[in-house]
Structure formats: C-alpha cells, structure tokens
Amino acid sequence: MNWIDTHTHTYDPAEGQPKAQALVEKALEAGVYKQILGGVDLHSVAPIMELCRAFPGTVYPTIGLHPTEVRQDYMQALDLLYRHLDADAAQEGNTPYVAVGEIGIDLYQDKTFFHQQQDAFRTQLRWAKERRLPVVLHVRNAFEEAWHILKEEQDGSLRGVFHCYSGSVEQSARVLDLGFLFGIGGVLTFKNAGLPEVVRNVPLDSLVLETDAPWLSPVPFRGKPNDSSTIPIIGHKLADILGITPQEAARATTANALRLFGL
Numbered sequence: 001m002n003w004i005d006t007h008t009h010t011y012d013p014a015e016g017q018p019k020a021q022a023l024v025e026k027a028l029e030a031g032v033y034k035q036i037l038g039g040v041d042l043h044s045v046a047p048i049m050e051l052c053r054a055f056p057g058t059v060y061p062t063i064g065l066h067p068t069e070v071r072q073d074y075m076q077a078l079d080l081l082y083r084h085l086d087a088d089a090a091q092e093g094n095t096p097y098v099a100v101g102e103i104g105i106d107l108y109q110d111k112t113f114f115h116q117q118q119d120a121f122r123t124q125l126r127w128a129k130e131r132r133l134p135v136v137l138h139v140r141n142a143f144e145e146a147w148h149i150l151k152e153e154q155d156g157s158l159r160g161v162f163h164c165y166s167g168s169v170e171q172s173a174r175v176l177d178l179g180f181l182f183g184i185g186g187v188l189t190f191k192n193a194g195l196p197e198v199v200r201n202v203p204l205d206s207l208v209l210e211t212d213a214p215w216l217s218p219v220p221f222r223g224k225p226n227d228s229s230t231i232p233i234i235g236h237k238l239a240d241i242l243g244i245t246p247q248e249a250a251r252a253t254t255a256n257a258l259r260l261f262g263l
C-alpha cells in the first residue's frame, strides 16, 4: 500500500528522535512514499529545502507564516518569505513549493495579534491564488474567523486543506462548500474525539492523511514523539470507521493528496 503524509515537520525532529533523513527512511519502509513538509516561518525554509533536495520526488516543501508566528513585525517576515518564493522558483526552474502553508488563524492561546493574523492570512491566500498553489490551513479556535476570510477570498481558484481538522459536522459542510479538504491525523484514534462522526459524514474524496509529526502521535504511541511512519495506523483506523478495507483507504487518500498538491 502507498500512503502519503500530507503534513509533517520531519525536518525538525523532537529531542531524542533520529535525524530527519532517518525519519524519512523509516516512513518509506512503512509504505509512506511521499511526505509534505509544513513550513512555519523563515527559519524553517532552509532545513525544509535541504531535506527535499535529499529526497527528490519523495519529500515536498510548503512555505508560509504560521499564525502563531505572526507578530508585530509580520510584514517584514512576509516580505522575506515572498522573496524566497520568487528566488527558489527562479533557481529550480519552477516553484519547488507544492502549497502555501501553514497559514490561518490561531486564537487558542493568544489573541494579541489577531488583526495581524487576519492580514497575514489574507495576504498569503492571495499568494496562493496568484501562484495557483493550494493552501495548507492551520485553524485553531478560530473557525468562524478563518471561514469568513476564506469565503471573501474564494473566487473559485482557492484550493486547500484544513490541516488537523477539528471542527464540527456542521462546520464540515461549510468546508466542503468552500471546496476544501480535511487533513485527518492521530486525533482520529483518540477516545472522545468527535472526528469519527465528521469523517463518516463527508465524502471519502475529501480526506487526506497527516501526522503533524513530531506531534499528535496516534494511539498506542500517544504522548511520544511522532513521525510519518504512523500514517498506516491512522489509515487503518479510518478504514475501520468507514467500513472499507485499508487498501481502499490508502488508494483514496493517496489519490486525493496527489490531486490536491499536483504531485
């Protein structure tokens, strides 16, 4: 079976974890044949590109300013990231980035820069439209706020995925209405999570798998550092919930990821 991890931070292993390249090899052995690395800020660009160059056709980069990295100086940060988007494209002959992300709104711990977060989000959505790239969304405790901006910016060309989707069934209908997909990770294996109800109520072609490694390890590894080799555990859980075979879950989620990111 061929699986894809659509969201991982393998380039930045947790303390005590093997090095990034060893983690990619481990995932390959587990049947996870492609991984998409989530960019979070300017500092993540170099380690992401280094890992992508070591595994061409296997590991792919995204670029963006994560909402929790948006601060007073966000305009300068955006300017530098945008220059990377241009310069790296010129160097590689074509953009190496498969998405703009992680971008979005996060009001979980800190609302100080809410207005800046909104502006940074909108700016980066426009980069994606201009470059015809999908977006990887990080939305936490801010579904309404993010949805409002997406609705305004959706001109028919915006595509993307709600990474680590944590919304309700009602909200998931609005995600589908926007034409977006759901990133499903280790949370699916947690007790008391509402996610099984969501995945049962949306089409299989709207689901992609992700780890968000080194975070969110699925049961039975919950609390330990995660890596992309746990994708089949999440895939098997999805198959269980939907009453389909793991092969069908792999085939569908892989096809959805290939289509979304144009791999």
Ligand SMILES: [Zn+2]
Pocket (backbone or CB within 6 Å): 007, 008, 009, 038, 102, 212
């Ligand atoms: Zn992430």
